[in-house]
Amino acid sequence: MDSARDSSDKRVDDSEFLEMTQQDPAQAKILRQSLEHLASGLGGNALKEMAQEVLSGRMGLREAANVSAYAEEAVQQSAPLAEKWAAMSDRERDELAADGEHRLEEQRRQLEEERRRAESENRSDTKSRHDGRGWSLY
Known part of the structure; x- marks a missing residue:
């Protein structure tokens, strides 16, 4: 039970996921969410x-992929998905790809909104106490 608690208390730095997603923050966030679901x-x-090992930072994602027990389980779990994909028509695959692109764009919009909000908060927080605004001698 301690390992579950450890993985929620300590989180791996996002640089691990950015490296895996060609520095795309939206894809990195989706990768993290996927690992959290697996965890x-x-x-x-x-x-x-x-997933708990990766999210805790005790193991890198590339390193985890080389552990045979993890790789075998991933292959076993993905087999039904591969079969389903193979049975899909081109149109169904295109629709699924479009859904994925939509999710990725939505994630990018959310991250951009979070960035703007943080910048706005930082600007208001860095205002000098003695900037001369908000008081008058008279």
């Missing part, structure tokens, strides 16, 4: 452990 047990015990 909740969504993909079975081996992938839960792998």
Whole structure:
């Protein structure tokens, strides 16, 4: 149980995920969310452990992919998805790809809004106490 608590208390730096996503913050956030889903047990015990190890920073994602128990479980869990993909028509695949692009664009918009909000807060926080505004001698 301690490892579950450790993984929620300590979080890996986003640079791990940025490297894996060609420095795309939106894709990195989606990758983190996917790992968080796996860490909740969504993909079975081996992938839960792998995700917890990666999210805690105890193991890198590339390193985890080279652990045979994790790789075997990932292959096993993805087999039904690969079969489903193979059975889809081109139109269905295109629709699924468009849905993914829409999700990615939505994530980019959210990150941009968060960045703007943080910049706005930083500007208001850095205002000098003695900037001369807000008081009068008279």
